[in-house]
Amino acid sequence: MEKELIGKVALVTGGTKGIGRAIAVRLSEAGAIVVVTARSRPTETQTTHHFIATDLTIASETHKVVSEINEKFGSIDILVNNMGGSTSPSGGFAALTDEHWESDLQLNLQSAVRIDRAILPQMVEKKSGVIIHISSVTGTLPVYQSLGGYAVAKAALNNYSKSLSKEFSPKGIRVATVSPGMVKTDTMDTYLQSLAETSGLSIEQVTQNLMDSLGGIPLRRMALPEEIAELVGFLVSPKASYITGVNYIIDGGSNPSL
């Protein structure tokens, strides 16, 4: 592993499990000082990562976290906005109340906006930095049965990320979006489990149904979290110096459009 990120301070939100954890591992393997946040302490200790317990859907937490990182490690060079998800029920549009919409937007858009706002000034001062927004293929390929609000929030995140990149790339800060398709994580397993329970179908059947609702996956499998992490690792490295304002789709080919 090339140690391209030695001396860099990286923050990965939602970095204690699934994709976030894989990203945190990948960045620390490349030499970065990695701070991860989540609401609860991870059960296994990741000795290479520094953990801060926080709920970044709460506005006041943002500055607390950034200050703590700055005090302990210095200015933040790499920010991976990975936290996201949905607690909304399946059942299509009718099942989504105002509270579900609000919650999906807070978790998938607003939290990223707040932490970007808190960290950008230090990146601007240094005239350098990288911000990654972990989005989802549903941002351009909505899945209405169960992820209506989530998909909308991700679409908003995509637009926001592009807008930010236009404004801040001239100041030396690269901003990019990564849109995974289906990824094999505990969260995905729990989600498929709940779909199976609600529908009375087997896990295999609901998995297939979800793949079909994306139009099928040419690579015929879900991604491993490590595969997403490799793309993020590349994007935050000096090798990606001319890459900004992009939305890189990593979905085994499922997005059907040109």
Add this chain to the structure above:
Amino acid sequence: MEKSNNELSGKIALVTGGTKGIGKAIADKLASNGATVVVTARKPSEEESGHHFIAADLTDSSNITELTGKIIEKYGTLDILINNVGGTSSPAGGFQMLGDDDWNRDIELNLLASIRLDRAMVPKMIEKNSGVVIHISSLNGKIPLYQSNFSYGVMKSALNAYSKTLANEVAKNGVRVNTVSPGMVKTTAMETFLESYAKTINKTVSDASQQLMDSLGGVPLNRLAEPEEIANLVAFLVSDNASYITGANMLVDGGTFPAV
């Protein structure tokens, strides 16, 4: 060739148009990551490249048969195919300046060359249930510029469609196919193009370059790319680290593409 890492150790790679500019940067990068690299062009470069050179004019289908034959004879296989050859000599100045000959030349060079080479090489990858194909496209495939290179943009857009279609077809055979779309890159080909464009619009090269950047809507990173910056993305995409990426069109354009 100095090796940076062993990511592509044991892999055989072909880079078309691999003797200068972006192609050369890609060839060098793949070799430094451990691949055995074959480059083609109509003529060899003046300096010794360190790669295996095979002369070929990819607008001639008999050359393609010969090229495939030589590679399979010497290496038995192909793991990585970089369709980098492309370009245009069509006149600037809008659609009325382009005759059938200009269109046909651009179709041959930017679309058919890749199609024919894939048709010759990808079956070998399908046989092995493994392989990676990259089509080097251009930002112009997504942002057409009627004034400076009308037909080139159209052909690159067609190449994008072809690449995605192929990706869908061969994913089940273990072959990943992706497109890379560079923005403006600092190469001698770019210099030549800017010189000729500058003449057409009666401006200095520097003004022509600025006008081109402006007609794209401006470049947020405010500079052209170095060929190595394109090569870095290609090297990542052909490695096993990109195992879940297929059917994608990856821009490397300093933020120029304006839409979400």
